[in-house]
Amino acid sequence: MKDVTQALLRLIQSNWRRVALGLLSMAVFLTLWSLYAAWLRAEWPFQGTPSGAWEYVPYPWEVLEAFYLSFWSHPVSGLYMGSHVYASLKRIVAGFVLAFALAVPAGLLMGRLWTAESIGKPVVELFRPIPPLAWIPIFLVVFGITWGPIGIVFLGVFFPILLNVQLGARSVDPTLIDAARTLGTRKMDIFLKVVLPSTVPYLITGVTVGLGIGWMCIVAAEMLGAVGGGVGYFIFTAAGNSQYPYMYAGMLMIGILSILTTGVAGLLERRLSKWMGMR
């Protein structure tokens, strides 16, 4: 009993250290930021003449205030932050679902069949390094303002999932396939009952990475058009209006949304691997 309580205490202690260090790093960051903003303004503790760039760097509390206000008023583009978040989430989800639906089968095939790999590899290797931003003009023409942004998100999400699933399908333990074959399993069932479940941990990695990149693409995506607003749209509109605290508030919102969606993916992973008995 004593050992258990001690172990628990130690666990809390070590977690406290983590929390404390995290808070410390945030505090250092906010201090440096505030000092920089103060320096540009020649305010305390600095003296002299203000720099012309001061309005581009608001104080952290001004950003927080703008973040809070953006939910209750609509200083940028006549929409509340809630609507922008909703619009962006819709794009992320649509782009993600499309990418997932295509990348998973493509990755499985390319990981298991040399013909599929030979066909897919040149195209994938050619298109993978192209930044989604580069596609904006053509996507606007081809897909229009509703599907264009979704297409940009799709590009960001597609490749990480594809490559991870391919790697996972390639790394299936060959004795598991041997075992399935000696149990009388046909090709299709080997795919569904051996290859697919073996690939799940890799798939989760692909999803997590893909979601992060999806959010990184949202500003570029919403440059194409933002029917019903969007956080990316919010950011570049605020920048265009010189509402810099709001611009930073939008950036903060994307960071938070990315953490939340990645967190949900992580939660799903733990559930899934527990259910599958992997840990």
Place this chain on the structure above:
Amino acid sequence: MDGNAVKTSISISSLGKVFRKGKKEIVALRGFDLDVKDGEFVCLLGPSGCGKTTVLRIIAGLEDKTSGSVKLNGREISFAGSDRGMVFQEFALFPWRTVRKNIEFGLEVKRIPEGNRAAISQKYIDLVGLTGFEDAHPTELSGGMKQRVGIARALANEPEVLLMDEPFGALDAQTRNLMQKELLRIWAATNKTILFVTHSVDEAVFLADRIVVMTARPGKVRETIDVGLARPRDRTSQEFIRVRGKVLTELDEEFEKARAKELSPD
């Protein structure tokens, strides 16, 4: 063949296997002949790299033969199928499936209805002594228990033969001895034909009706030894030690040959 002779289960004649690695050709098997009778327990023994696992994999249909013939109950074998069950040294359990779901895998892919599956898997769970562990995942099991699942999974398909590729090679000595006794019990209960690959002379003498000693590469049958000891066998008995000595002598010569081949430049 006289009328009351026991049926032949596996019949292998002049089996040959050549592996190609780029331009290099490795002759793994040449002129391998073996008949295994129905219900017989045969151990394949030989120096490492002699092709004993290859023989097993060809029978299982996991590897193509280069020449010769392999028949199971009179039919030439080709693809892997559920008529030949296999147990692997690495257990090869599906980590995302419970014990029960692992054992039901073969039944599932045969589209046997769920109700029947449960009855069959329960029968084999009880047979191999896994009662109470039905819902455990492989990661929660010890090595010995994992191999019990491996055996039950192969048996649940009701194969005509059970092929075992060094199934206890990854277990510690005590577990290994226990699993050998368990296997004999299971064998007696199911009357399966078993072809068992091992590199342990002790294991072969403890388990087998007949021990087939293979030559160094290219592998063929050097000698077949009838063990002829009553079961349960006592490892410390005079007869056991005598048979062991005989097998060891045969094997040692092949080990020397294999070693000489390894040391000599090609």
